Amino acid sequence: AQTVTQSQPEMSVQEAETVTLSCTYDTSENNYYLFWYKQPPSRQMILVIRQEAYKQQNATENRFSVNFQKAAKSFSLKISDSQLGDTAMYFCAFMKFPGRETSYDKVIFGPGTSLSVIP
Amino acid sequence: DSGVTQTPKHLITATGQRVTLRCSPRSGDLSVYWYQQSLDQGLQFLIQYYNGEERAKGNILERFSAQQFPDLHSELNLSSLELGDSALYFCASSPAAGGTDTQYFGPGTRLTVL
Numbered sequence: 001a002q003t004v005t006q007s008q009p010e011m012s013v014q015e016a017e018t019v020t021l022s023c024t025y026d027t028s029e030n031n032y033y034l035f036w037y038k039q040p041p042s043r044q045m046i047l048v049i050r051q052e053a054y055k056q057q058n059a060t061e062n063r064f065s066v067n068f069q070k071a072a073k074s075f076s077l078k079i080s081d082s083q084l085g086d087t088a089m090y091f092c093a094f095m096k097f098p099g100r101e102t103s104y105d106k107v108i109f110g111p112g113t114s115l116s117v118i119p
Numbered sequence: 120d121s122g123v124t125q126t127p128k129h130l131i132t133a134t135g136q137r138v139t140l141r142c143s144p145r146s147g148d149l150s151v152y153w154y155q156q157s158l159d160q161g162l163q164f165l166i167q168y169y170n171g172e173e174r175a176k177g178n179i180l181e182r183f184s185a186q187q188f189p190d191l192h193s194e195l196n197l198s199s200l201e202l203g204d205s206a207l208y209f210c211a212s213s214p215a216a217g218g219t220d221t222q223y224f225g226p227g228t229r230l231t232v233l
Contacts, residue, residue, distance in 0.1 A: 037224075046121075047223070091162065109162040 004110035012116040023092030033095040040088040123225035137198040144212030151193040157206035
């Protein structure tokens with residue numbers, strides 16, 4: 001079974017600084033997807049960034065980038081130039097690439113990291 | 120705005136009662152997923168429907184049931200409610216059942232059982 005671990009329950013960062021959130025996962029699959037979701041105080045779940053395991057290039061979305069280390073099963077999120085609006089819970093998530101026997105997109109979430117951006 | 124809508128936003132009820140949560144997926148999406156987020160359990164996958172049929176089942180209790188209607192909206196029914204059922208219930212949708220689509224989450228329904 002797949003598991004997702006986020007070892008940092010809480011983190012804080014000064015506004016305009018850079019912060020990195022850690023995520024590790026365990027799977028025997030070779031093809032899969034990894035995601036970072038953001039859950040601000042409004043409780044809405046927002047997709048931040050997505051990485052396909054077959055791609056060696058790390059995904060980037062504006063101030064958000066990932067460091068994907070497939071062999072180490074590590075998927076960290078770097079937030080540059082942190083803004084007050086980045087304050088949220090961040091979830092790392094794993095989705096197995098569907099095969100012939102499996103045709104569902106169940107997503108496995110980590111426990112989350114609460115990030116506070118300090119003015 | 121993800122395009123996924125959920126109603127109601129908040130629900131307060133008593134133990135032993137039954138409630139129904141509603142989800143409308145993004146236009147064109149055929150799959151609907153239900154998740155429960157609680158403080159102690161984190162985010163848990165409950166069930167998935169694709170084009171009206173149950174596709175996958177996760178940690179859904181027998182007291183809970185769901186269905187997806189011909190217009191593709193979905194309802195999650197929670198019965199014999201217990202205090203521990205208090206949680207945020209998310210619905211998500213994606214275009215297909217077995218593709219490479221990201222799931223898009225609705226805003227959630229906050230259920231409080233007193």
